Amino acid sequence: MRRLAMFDSLTSYAGGKRRLLPAIFRQMPPPREAPVLIDVFLGGGSVSLYGKARGYRIITNDIADRSVLPGRALIENDRVRLDHEDLMRLFKPVHEPGFVAQEMVPGVFPSKHGLFLDRALQNARKLQGPKRWLSLLLCIKLALRLRPLGTWGARRIIEQMDQQDYEGMRDSYIRDVFARAIPRHPLRMAENLRQAINRGVFSSGQENIVHQMDVFDFLPSVKGDIAYFDCPYANTSPYEKACRPLDEMLAGKRLKVKPNAFSTEHPAKTLPRLFEAAGHIPLWIISYGNQVVGLSELVDLVRRHRPVIDSREIKHAHMTGLATRENRNRNRELLVVARRK
Ligand SMILES: C[S@@+](CC[C@H](N)C(=O)[O-])C[C@H]1O[C@@H](n2cnc3c(N)ncnc32)[C@H](O)[C@@H]1O
Known part of the structure; x- marks a missing residue:
């Protein structure tokens, strides 16, 4: 797909569907026939943003602040x-120093940028409405930009970045540190991110809504024409674990990680509950990974609820480190489309 400037505004997201958008949207009737698209799991927001640009009215939901703030x-x-x-x-x-300055510098963020981030978070929380959401999105993007290779491991690299100890670093990290412009003044990075965020702000002439609920409360509470399902896949590292420092940064406190049923249980247990809650929505488009089910197994699962009108398997390497290299080579995205009789 052509690179669209609006996507610069989003956070890079493991499990994000940016590269699969053409395949997903090909399955949808146009907005004049099916005006309301329910993006059941917002995540990094690429499906909702693209749907908004295509003229659907978007109703979306996620349980996590890391998704809901960019969504709003x-x-x-x-x-x-x-x-x-x-x-x-x-x-x-x-x-006073906040949570980031006290608990995350210099372990998680390099000190110069971490202290800058701490101020930004404290000042953003004093705002209300869209300026607050945009400012917190800027903090999220800044935090992700500051992490080596965009992930949350590698504490040693942060120390080396802080001390500008480039001799001790592996080549791939040195390249990454300079590609992210980390040695520059943090304000320059923040200014670039501000401009990137603004590229995603546009009107579609519709009222689009972002909810923050558990999906099993959300689905029965909304009406729409199409539901797109992209839940966390079983047997992948849970988002709550992989994104814990980001979630703690946004909450301003330490969090206990609760296991997420979608990541820990077999889809034969979790998907039927989702489908029952979405029985009133005419068209379903379901994405799922092939880690624990194949295409025919997924089709069988969906068929117990309604007729399947299309299904396909797409070769797709996930963007970042939730999967091992070996898994990445075997990764397939499964796409199943089902319509109410
Ligand atoms: C695979 S991601 C969605 C990715 C998205 N389609 C994209 O393109 O970026 C799954 C999302 O489901 C959310 N989630 C997990 N359990 C949930 C629940 N019980 N209720 C609502 N959202 C949930 C997670 O926070 C995560 O953001």
Whole structure:
């Protein structure tokens, strides 16, 4: 697919569907026939943002702040942007060090940028409405930019970055540190991210809504024409574990990781519950990974609820480190489409 500037506004997301959007949207009737698209699991937001640009009215949901804040900033909000003065206000001095300065510098973030991030988070939380969502999205993007290779491991690299000890670093990390412009002043990085976020703010002339609920409460509460399902896949590292530092940064406190049923249980247990909750939505499009089920098994699971009208397997390497290299080579995305009789 052509690289669209609006996608610069999103966070890079393991399990994100950006490269699969043409295959997914090919399965959808146009908005004049099926105006309301329910993106059941918002995640990194690529399906909702693309759907919004195509003219569907978007209703979406996620349980996690890391998804809901960007969703409110870009899917719900359609006119407020972050200007340069907003950015300068984010970096105004604060009275006391916050959670990031106290607990995450220098272990998780390099000190110069971490202290900058700490201020931004504290100032963003004082705001209301779209400016708050956009500012917190900027904090999320800044935090991800500061992490080596965009992941949350590798504490030693953060120390080496802090001390500018490039001799001790592996080549791939040195390249990454410079590609992210980490040695520069943090304000330059933040200014680039501000501009990237604004590229995703546009109006589609519709009222789009982002909810934050458990999916089993959300689905019965909404009406729409198409439901797109992209739940966490069984046998992949749970998002709550992989994104824990990000979740703690947003919560401003330590969190206990609760196991997520979608990641830990077999889809034969979790998917039927989802399908029962979505029985009133005419068209379902379901994405799933091939880690624990094959295409025919997934089709059988869906068929117990309604007729399957299309199914396919697409070769797809996930973007980042939730899967091992070996798994990445074997990875397939399964896509099943089912329509109510
Ligand atoms: C695979 S991601 C969705 C990816 C998305 N389609 C994209 O393109 O970026 C799954 C999402 O489901 C959310 N989630 C997991 N369990 C949930 C639950 N019980 N209720 C609501 N959301 C949940 C996670 O927070 C995660 O963001």
